[in-house]
Amino acid sequence: MNESILHSEIFEQPAALRRAIGDSVKAVRELVAAAKARDVRYVVLAARGTSDNAATYAKYLLQITCGIPVALAAPSVHTMYDAEVDYSGALVVGVSQSGAGEDVNEVVARAKKRGAVTAAITNTPDSPLAGIAEHVLHCQAGVERAVAATKTYTTTLALFAAIAAEWSGSRELLTGLETIDTKTVVALNCEERVAALARTLLHAERVLTVARGLHLCTAIEASLKIAETTYTTTQAFSSADLLHGPIASVAVRTPCLLFVPNGRTAAMMDDVGAKLADRGARVLRLAPDAVGPDTLPLTDPGTEYLSPIVDIIPAQLLAYHLTVARGLDPDNPRGLSKVTVTR
Amino acid sequence: MNESILHSEIFEQPAALRRAIGDSVKAVRELVAAAKARDVRYVVLAARGTSDNAATYAKYLLQITCGIPVALAAPSVHTMYDAEVDYSGALVVGVSQSGAGEDVNEVVARAKKRGAVTAAITNTPDSPLAGIAEHVLHCQAGVERAVAATKTYTTTLALFAAIAAEWSGSRELLTGLETIDTKTVVALNCEERVAALARTLLHAERVLTVARGLHLCTAIEASLKIAETTYTTTQAFSSADLLHGPIASVAVRTPCLLFVPNGRTAAMMDDVGAKLADRGARVLRLAPDAVGPDTLPLTDPGTEYLSPIVDIIPAQLLAYHLTVARGLDPDNPRGLSKVTVTR
Numbered sequence: 001m002n003e004s005i006l007h008s009e010i011f012e013q014p015a016a017l018r019r020a021i022g023d024s025v026k027a028v029r030e031l032v033a034a035a036k037a038r039d040v041r042y043v044v045l046a047a048r049g050t051s052d053n054a055a056t057y058a059k060y061l062l063q064i065t066c067g068i069p070v071a072l073a074a075p076s077v078h079t080m081y082d083a084e085v086d087y088s089g090a091l092v093v094g095v096s097q098s099g100a101g102e103d104v105n106e107v108v109a110r111a112k113k114r115g116a117v118t119a120a121i122t123n124t125p126d127s128p129l130a131g132i133a134e135h136v137l138h139c140q141a142g143v144e145r146a147v148a149a150t151k152t153y154t155t156t157l158a159l160f161a162a163i164a165a166e167w168s169g170s171r172e173l174l175t176g177l178e179t180i181d182t183k184t185v186v187a188l189n190c191e192e193r194v195a196a197l198a199r200t201l202l203h204a205e206r207v208l209t210v211a212r213g214l215h216l217c218t219a220i221e222a223s224l225k226i227a228e229t230t231y232t233t234t235q236a237f238s239s240a241d242l243l244h245g246p247i248a249s250v251a252v253r254t255p256c257l258l259f260v261p262n263g264r265t266a267a268m269m270d271d272v273g274a275k276l277a278d279r280g281a282r283v284l285r286l287a288p289d290a291v292g293p294d295t296l297p298l299t300d301p302g303t304e305y306l307s308p309i310v311d312i313i314p315a316q317l318l319a320y321h322l323t324v325a326r327g328l329d330p331d332n333p334r335g336l337s338k339v340t341v342t343r
Numbered sequence: 344m345n346e347s348i349l350h351s352e353i354f355e356q357p358a359a360l361r362r363a364i365g366d367s368v369k370a371v372r373e374l375v376a377a378a379k380a381r382d383v384r385y386v387v388l389a390a391r392g393t394s395d396n397a398a399t400y401a402k403y404l405l406q407i408t409c410g411i412p413v414a415l416a417a418p419s420v421h422t423m424y425d426a427e428v429d430y431s432g433a434l435v436v437g438v439s440q441s442g443a444g445e446d447v448n449e450v451v452a453r454a455k456k457r458g459a460v461t462a463a464i465t466n467t468p469d470s471p472l473a474g475i476a477e478h479v480l481h482c483q484a485g486v487e488r489a490v491a492a493t494k495t496y497t498t499t500l501a502l503f504a505a506i507a508a509e510w511s512g513s514r515e516l517l518t519g520l521e522t523i524d525t526k527t528v529v530a531l532n533c534e535e536r537v538a539a540l541a542r543t544l545l546h547a548e549r550v551l552t553v554a555r556g557l558h559l560c561t562a563i564e565a566s567l568k569i570a571e572t573t574y575t576t577t578q579a580f581s582s583a584d585l586l587h588g589p590i591a592s593v594a595v596r597t598p599c600l601l602f603v604p605n606g607r608t609a610a611m612m613d614d615v616g617a618k619l620a621d622r623g624a625r626v627l628r629l630a631p632d633a634v635g636p637d638t639l640p641l642t643d644p645g646t647e648y649l650s651p652i653v654d655i656i657p658a659q660l661l662a663y664h665l666t667v668a669r670g671l672d673p674d675n676p677r678g679l680s681k682v683t684v685t686r
Contacts, residue, residue, distance in 0.1 A: 041432050042385055044412060048583065060417055064426045069387060069433065071414030074403055076556040076583065080607045081407045089384050089432065090412065103583070206549075206576055213419040224589070231592040233549055233576060240419065240446070244392035248676045249570040249577070264423045333591045 006146035006229070006323075006330040010316050011188060013151050017181040017309070019140035020155040024162055031135040032166040035117050040091045044116075046073035046107035047095035050149040050224060054121075054156040055095055057217035057308050061160060064214065065168040065305065075103035078110055087116040094120045097144060097152040099127020108132050121159050123152045137163075146331050148229050150316050153221060154184070157309045164305070176303040180310070187299040187313040191321075194296060194314055197284065198321035204255050207232050208281075209315075211259040212239045212268055218259050218308050222315035228333050229323040239265075239272040252280035257318075260287035261311055263304030286314060349489035349572070349666075349673040353659050354531060356494050360524040360652070362483035363498040367505055374478040375509040378460050383434045387459075389416035389450035390438035393492040393567060394499060397464075398438055400560035400651050401503040407557065408511040408648065418446035421453055430459040437463050440487060440495040442470020451475050464502050466495045480506075489674050491572050493659050496564060497527070500652045507648070519646040523653070530642040530656040534664075537639060537657055540627065541664035547598050550575050551624075552658075554602040555582045555611055561602050561651050565658035571676050572666045582608075582615040595623035600661075603630035604654055606647030629657060 043062055045055035052072070059070045073092075077083045079102070092111035094104045099122040109132050112118045120133035123141050130136045139155040158180065165173035201207070207226055211219035216238050223236035237246060250256070256276050260269040266287075273283045286296045296318075299310045323330040386405055388398035395415070402413045416435075420426045422445070435454035437447045442465040452475050455461045463476035466484050473479045482498040501523065508516035544550070550569055554562035559581050566579035580589060593599070599619050603612040609630075616626045629639045639661075642653045666673040 041429075042412070042414070044414075052584075060420060060424075063417065063420045063428050064424045067427050067429050069385070069414055069428055069430060071385070071387075071412055074406065074556075076581075076608075077403060077406045080556045080611075081403075083407045084410050085406050085412055086384075086410050087412060213417075213423045227589050227592040229591075231594070233578070233592055235576070235578060238419075240391065241395075246567070246570050248572075249574045251574070265419075268423075 004320070004330045006148055006150070006320055009144060009146050010150050010313070010320065012142065013154050013313070014181045014184045016139070016141040016151045016155050017158050017184060020158050021162060021177055021180070023140055024137050024159055027135060027137050028159070028162045028166050031119050031137070032163060034135065035091045038117050039089065040068070040117055041089040042069040042071065044071045044073050044087065044090050044092045044111065045095060046075055046092065046104045048101055048104060050153050050221065051095040051097065051156065053217050053221040053224065054153055054160065056220060057157050057214070058160040060214040060216070061164050061305060062167070065164045065170050065173065073107050075107050078106050079103045085110070085114070087111040087114045090116040092116045092118050094129050094133060095156060096129050097123040097139065097149060099124040099129030105129050105132055121156050147333055148225055148319065148330070154309050154312065161306060161309070172303045173305055176301055176306045180301055180306055183299050183301040183310050184313060187310040190297050190314050191317050194317040195321045197296060198318055198325050201255055201322055202325055205233060206254055207234045208250065208254060208256040209234065209236045209259070210239050210242060210256055210269070210272060212265040214304065215259050215261055215265055215308060215311065218311045218315070221312055222257060225316055225319040226322065229319045229330055230326060230328065232322070239269060242272065247275070247279070250276060250279055250281050253282050255282045255284055257284050257286060257315065259311060260285055261298050261304065261307040262288055262300050263307065286311070347663070347673045349491055349493070349663055352487060352489050353493050353656070353663060355485065356497050356656070357524045357527045359482070359484040359494045359498050360501050360527060363501050364505060364520055364523070366483055367480050367502055370478060370480050371502070371505045371509050374462050374480070375506060377478065378434045381460050382432065383411070383460055384432040385412040385414065387414045387416050387430065387433050387435045387454065388438060389418055389435065389447045391444055391447060393496050393564065394438040394440065396560050396564040396567065397496055397499040397503065399563060400500050400557070403557040403559070404503060404507050404648060405510070408507045408513050408516065416450050418450050421449050422446045428453070428457070430454040430457045433459040435459045435461050437472050437476060438499060439472050440466040440482065440492060442467040442472030448472050448475055464499050490676050491568055491662065491673070497652050497655065504649060504652070515646045516648055519644055519649045523644055523649055526642050526644040526653050527656060530653045533640050533657050534660050537660040538664045540639060541661055541668050544598055544665055545668055548576060549597055550577045551593065551597060551599040552577065552579045552602070553582050553585060553599055553612070553615060555608040557647065558602050558604055558608055558651060558654065561654045561658070564655055565600060568659055568662040569665065572662045572673055573669060573671065575665070582612060585615065586618070590618070590622070593619060593622055593624050596625050598625045598627055600627050600629060600658070602654055603628055604641050604647065604650040605631055605643050606650065629654070
């Protein structure tokens with residue numbers, strides 16, 4: 001059962017992270033130097049799907065560690081409305097594993113014309129996106145064949161973390177990045193516990209994922225992974241937004257994956273977990289100190305800033321094992337193709 | 344059955360819009376003049392819940408009509424991580440009907456200290472938020488008592504449209520705003536058709552809402568309205584993101600509300616509708632030319648830019664009528680309070 005492409009690619013992540021971080025040092029340094037030399041005031045990230053979830057990580061990380069405002073682009077502003085947005089003073093980063101998405105490429109091309117510093121994070125260094133951007137960071141993940149992206153997601157996070165480390169000079173980030181690949185090896189050890197939990201979710205029609213702050217990306221990406229492989233209805237929430245309305249619709253016994261990594265969000269997450277439990281939801285707690293049923297262990301990478309790189313791993317494995325437990329094909333979800341080109 | 348507060352407030356929208364637009368002319372002019380005088384390079388919007396959905400409208404509208412980049416703030420960057428973000432060169436707008444949300448207020452207060460131009464859009468002009476911001480735009484919606492926000496949503500959209508009109512000098516926007524209140528009167532005429540459709544959704548456990556571009560806010564707000572009043576599981580998608588994975592999880596007979604207003608997105612939306620129908624989903628098409636079963640009429644306000652102000656109305660009515668059809672209380676959803684204070 002473990003011969004699927006998806007499963008292999010999940011386990012290729014430690015090696016891919018090592019390559020992504022090791023081989024990008026020079027390109028990251030040049031990108032940050034150019035951004036500072038050209039007086040960049042804010043950052044715009046253009047991405048779709050899983051890459052957009054990685055951009056959500058960067059939105060928090062760059063603001064927190066570098067103090068620079070970050071916007072997620074709305075590509076249709078250009079592709080559908082032909083808007084001329086003035087990106088002077090911006091660093092615009094296109095994020096796409098294939099580098100083939102016309103809408104993302106359009107944002108980067110227009111920004112370049114308007115004087116922005118431009119960069120690409122891609123797993124395809126000879127892609128159109130890489131040809132447009134001035135600076136190219138390569139995920140070095142090797143070809144990703146499963147439709148559900150895993151190793152391109154975590155390597156993209158690592159490249160954003162490398163940018164943040166270089167930009168801010170944060171020791172915490174620099175030191176953490178040196179060992180992040182070995183931490184993902186530890187995280188992969190939870191597979192048996194994940195498989196056991198997956199079997200208890202066989203008949204779940206709806207799954208919620210909840211996180212906060214820097215870890216929101218983990219909830220969103222976990223939600224997408226489970227939805228696209230298992231066809232479960234999933235919804236991702238910031239714990240703050242959940243309390244602003246949607247909690248009303250959480251039915252009794254709904255499984256809620258709660259991400260509680262060490263750091264600033266932990267106390268609040270447990271508070272939200274208690275509120276969900278009060279409503280009769282089934283709270284599945286992912287935390288470094290997780291013991292007992294309905295929990296999964298998270299690996300502490302030594303700094304909260306890098307937690308999302310390891311925390312998504314149990315969720316990737318959960319998507320995989322739930323898919324297999326349901327007798328579905330983890331490598332070829334119905335109606336999806338690897339490269340989705342949207343305009 | 345029509346004596347609920349929610350129902351009354353839905354029908355108060357034409358008058359509220361008239362007041363919001365008429366009374367804000369001077370404040371809007373001063374805000375835009377200040378932003379231009381102080382060389383604003385980009386806009387940051389801070390909001391939660393329904394106000395965040397209104398901010399999504401502004402994210403598209405301001406970029407399309409004014410060519411200025413727009414970011415949605417991540418308040419927890421400040422409240423949980425104490426980040427010092429450099430907002431120089433920014434216009435920062437806090438959006439909150441109550442003006443009491445600590446996290447939104449924190450973003451605006453910090454931005455003001457860092458030299459940003461600051462503004463508030465609020466229905467409570469003596470609120471803490473209004474006290475912090477340099478410029479205050481008042482929704483003039485009257486007290487909103489139903490937990491599900493309706494008139495504060497549409498008046499907030501109108502105030503953003505007024506900012507865009509003043510900033511861009513767009514005749515199309517200025518002319519459209521003059522009659523937008525009467526267009527909402529027309530939109531409210533669809534109530535009987537909405538009530539009939541609501542009865543066919545009595546047993547729906549899951550509803551999808553789909554739109555694109557400038558109209559994404561309508562899908563997101565419709566999704567929230569239906570979720571918080573009827574306890575249905577709802578999910579809102581940009582049609583582009585839907586094709587990037589989540590479409591795999593759309594089961595046969597799932598009702599999908601498709602917003603197809605006149606304008607740039609219409610052809611693509613009908614294409615997505617065909618894909619959803621191919622998968623066996625039940626497509627409920629909202630469009631100006633809608634006839635026949637499983638459709639609802641939209642009102643054309645003369646310009647696509649203002650469509651979201653009228654297009655949400657059938658969805659508000661649908662949330663109301665589905666709530667009543669299910670024997671639930673539209674005014675007091677379980678477990679929610681009117682003012683949610685998150686940090």
